């Protein structure tokens with residue numbers, strides 16, 4: 001199969017869909033790999049690394065899209081890229097179609113077979129191609145929060161770990177899933193006094209068993225959440241209700257109960273955020289102040305550490321990519337229902353029910369798409 005990896009063109013996107021190591025594996029499986037010149041530069045992979053892995057470079061995206069049977073990317077295809085897709089071609093990338101009717105329409109019109117990273121599942125009820133980015137964002141959250149707490153950045157001038165004779169900062173993490181667990185581990189590792197709040201008792205039990213002693217857990221009742229938020233130097237928002245907007249757990253009125261210069265890091269901002277006062281920000285201008293509380297609300301946090309994120313995403317996507325290339329998408333999806341869960345469009349049909357419901361488009365069952 002001819003696997004193509006274009007350069008990402010969405011603004012501020014520095015990740016790349018295929019690492020040189022993944023390219024080497026695909027080549028060793030007998031596939032032809034083509035990479036757009038400069039595609040890996042933002043993640044620190046020069047063209048020479050791809051050439052050394054056995055890939056071929058092409059100078060333009062047009063050429064790449066025209067030649068590839070299977071396209072592997074990071075972000076959803078932009079309008080100019082969507083015009084280059086065609087029936088019979090497989091697209092493997094993040095899509096997030098539910099809030100994006102224009103992209104959905106273009107993908108359906110193109111006839112492309114699109115498999116979305118974010119809906120591929122695993123045997124434990126997880127989303128294995130989303131988890132690496134949640135791990136990155138979670139580990140990054142205390143790091144950017146610590147920076148936000150510095151005086152020059154508008155924060156209260158508190159050092160997370162304290163020093164001998166001066167106590168540590170208090171950190172409240174709301175939501176103890178993938179983001180929350182990684183955030184809590186790092187914040188505790190930096191010496192902060194950390195409490196994780198969640199509404200799921202099984203989740204709190206699992207955290208207590210794994211990390212008891214490193215950080216505290218607390219049931220996320222409205223009362224407990226309000227108390228922790230009022231006492232915290234830093235609050236990290238990490239809740240998720242799958243398929244829904246993030247619940248607003250901290251109101252504007254509650255900000256006045258917070259310490260002046262406290263930091264909010266709302267990781268859940270990509271789902272609307274869990275603070276009433278959150279609005280998306282960018283890496284260029286990440287922090288703003290409301291009622292004396294500093295808000296960090298960058299919607300694509302993993303982009304700040306593009307190299308780590310590319311490597312982490314590549315580790316997770318590689319087995320699926322190889323299956324798609326080795327077997328063709330139909331047999332790969334027949335053999336693996338978790339990969340089939342990623343199928344969002346095929347030959348002009350929408351094949352993912354949640355997107356169909358959100359956009360009021362008829363859905364063809366993915367099992368029927370396999371028989372087409």
Ligand SMILES: NC(=O)c1ccc[n+]([C@@H]2O[C@H](COP(=O)([O-])OP(=O)(O)OC[C@H]3O[C@@H](n4cnc5c(N)ncnc54)[C@H](O)[C@@H]3O)[C@@H](O)[C@H]2O)c1
Pocket residue numbers: 131133134135137174175176177178179180197198199200203220238239240241246247249266267268269270271298299300301302
């Ligand atoms: N900003 C970014 O760059 C970025 C990157 C990765 C993930 N995210 C976002 O971070 C959020 C968390 O992702 P995740 O992978 O950790 O999800 P997850 O499903 O692993 O964890 C979410 C947790 O929130 C808990 N929860 C739900 N409702 C709650 C409530 N009312 N109070 C307290 N806890 C509640 C759940 O029980 C669960 O444990 C998502 O919105 C995700 O999209 C953002």
